[in-house]
Amino acid sequence: MFDIQEIRSQFTILNQQVNGKPLVYLDNAATSQKPNSVLEVWTQYYTELNANVHRGIHTLSQLATEEMELSRRKVQKFINAKHDFEVIFTKGTTEGLNLIAYILTQKLKKDDEIIISYLEHHSNIVPWQLLCERTGAKLRVIPIDENGILQLDYLDQYLSEKTKVVSVNQVSNALGIVNPIEEIIAKTRKNSDAYIVIDGAQSAPHFTIDVQKMDCDFFVFSGHKMYAPMGTGILYGKQEVLEDLPPFHGGGEMIATCSFDGTTYAGLPFKYEAGTPNVGGNIALGAAIDFIGKIGQATIQNHENALLEYAQRQLLEIDSLKVYGEKANRTGVVSFNLEGTGISSDVGMILDKMGIAVRTGHHCTQPIMDFFNIAGTVRASFAIYNTFQEIDSLVEGVKKAQRMLS
Incomplete structure (x- = not known):
């Protein structure tokens, strides 16, 4: 077992607050944070x-x-x-x-x-x-x-x-x-x-x-x-x-x-x-x-896949939430929408007010969005320093967004 807190301690940027809330950084598919050693x-x-x-x-x-x-x-x-x-x-x-x-x-x-x-x-x-x-x-x-x-x-x-x-x-x-x-x-x-x-x-x-x-x-x-x-x-x-x-x-x-x-x-x-x-x-x-x-690629992959499985399971318990590619073999990313609540950026802005960083929009993949007949998705993506507690924060944030936008 690896020490997640020891790993997180190597990323100074994760210690900050955003909008008065602890930063939950879930935009790793766009760019990862950098450890102090780098x-x-x-x-x-x-x-x-x-x-x-x-x-x-x-x-x-x-x-x-x-x-x-x-x-x-x-x-x-x-x-x-x-x-x-x-x-x-x-x-x-x-x-x-x-x-x-x-x-x-x-x-x-x-x-x-x-x-x-x-x-x-x-x-x-x-x-x-x-x-x-x-x-x-x-x-x-x-x-x-x-x-x-x-x-x-x-x-x-x-x-x-x-x-x-x-x-x-x-x-x-x-x-x-x-x-x-x-x-x-x-x-x-x-x-x-x-x-x-x-x-x-x-x-x-x-x-x-x-x-x-x-x-x-x-x-x-x-x-x-x-x-x-x-x-x-x-x-x-x-x-x-x-x-x-x-x-x-x-x-x-x-x-x-x-x-x-x-x-x-x-x-x-x-x-x-x-x-x-x-x-x-x-x-x-x-x-x-x-x-x-030093961490090991197998350890990284196993942790990120566990985060993905946990996140998808928790998110799918929310009424009217759709995960795209739900049944496919996936890694590191859960891409979803709250149906009937407007555009994905609305959800993203509410999450940001809670200190949660996700990516919204078409993710430079407009043909995929056209296929699903949507403008974009909310995308949470994971790295080795993310925790299950951060997934819980994401889920609570999505529930709040749903209440505000419904």
């Missing part, structure tokens, strides 16, 4: 090591480079990549997905097909729409049923020699549904030679990730959802895939030689890391991985 590493970089990396022979530059490359190796181990140079530092999941969609431009042509799903965040929809506009390719979408579960029979129908990309999330940010990516990848490998892209923004904070076992071509996630600073993220790509594709940004760091007659590109990972990186943030990402490792 903030201390970030501060230490700027107070003791601040220098640009890979470019200087002086001591601070060498030390900063060592720390950032150590962080890259921590990420490599965290996702079980074969090589550390398959780990590319980005600003987050959105940049990673846009990077992939851009560098694949030359690999697609008119009437090729890209497969995504109804459960995607806008950042795993719009970049592919832009790629279709550039190339004439077509977008195909795996539908969902009334429980939010992907209908993979359609994937079987869609896969063909025209399929060039299959891009899906491992966990839905809006509903918390865990998608069967192992089955999706196996079907794709069997029936096409498409690039396989996995959006791990909502899975990396909760699951053990093994990209080699997964056999995806790309895996992307954000640091800020897993206890690291904002502006950090990772793009994993298989060595042979990244070496075959063109750069994303041009500039410093990503060149081998540069002249007015032409430029040659650096090897991995620097080919995809043009310009000065977020050195302090990238080092702090390594500290966040250390934090997760």
Whole structure:
């Protein structure tokens, strides 16, 4: 058993009050809070090591480079990549997905097909729409049923020699549904030679990730959802895939030689890391991985799943409350509405007056909301520092909102 109070003591921000009430932070799918150990590493970089990396022979530059490359190796181990140079530092999941969609431009042509799903965040929809506009390719979408579960029979129908990309999330940010990516990848490998892209923004904070076992071509996630600073993220790509594709940004760091007659590109990972990186943030990402490792990913997953089960059971006892994806395999998120009480933001504002932070609206997943014929939901999402007592506060807050809005 882990000591929840000891864990909470590592998050100074949780000690404050909001609107005169103890903060109950249940918006972790949007961003997690940061433990003191991560903030201390970030501060230490700027107070003791601040220098640009890979470019200087002086001591601070060498030390900063060592720390950032150590962080890259921590990420490599965290996702079980074969090589550390398959780990590319980005600003987050959105940049990673846009990077992939851009560098694949030359690999697609008119009437090729890209497969995504109804459960995607806008950042795993719009970049592919832009790629279709550039190339004439077509977008195909795996539908969902009334429980939010992907209908993979359609994937079987869609896969063909025209399929060039299959891009899906491992966990839905809006509903918390865990998608069967192992089955999706196996079907794709069997029936096409498409690039396989996995959006791990909502899975990396909760699951053990093994990209080699997964056999995806790309895996992307954000640091800020897993206890690291904002502006950090990772793009994993298989060595042979990244070496075959063109750069994303041009500039410093990503060149081998540069002249007015032409430029040659650096090897991995620097080919995809043009310009000065977020050195302090990238080092702090390594500290966040250390934090997760000390607790253990299995412990984190078990605790968050227990919170989800408890929250759903308690919430469903409230009359006229609907949980979306109730019967699906989910993790870390309960997304719901009070039927007959107006829009989700009304509930969110009442909860905020009670110090309870949740997310309301469409969660950058408007197709999901359109499917359920709603404008948005109230979303409570959990992290390792959340408690069952906080769930009780949420439930009481929802009951109060129902009384006020009915």
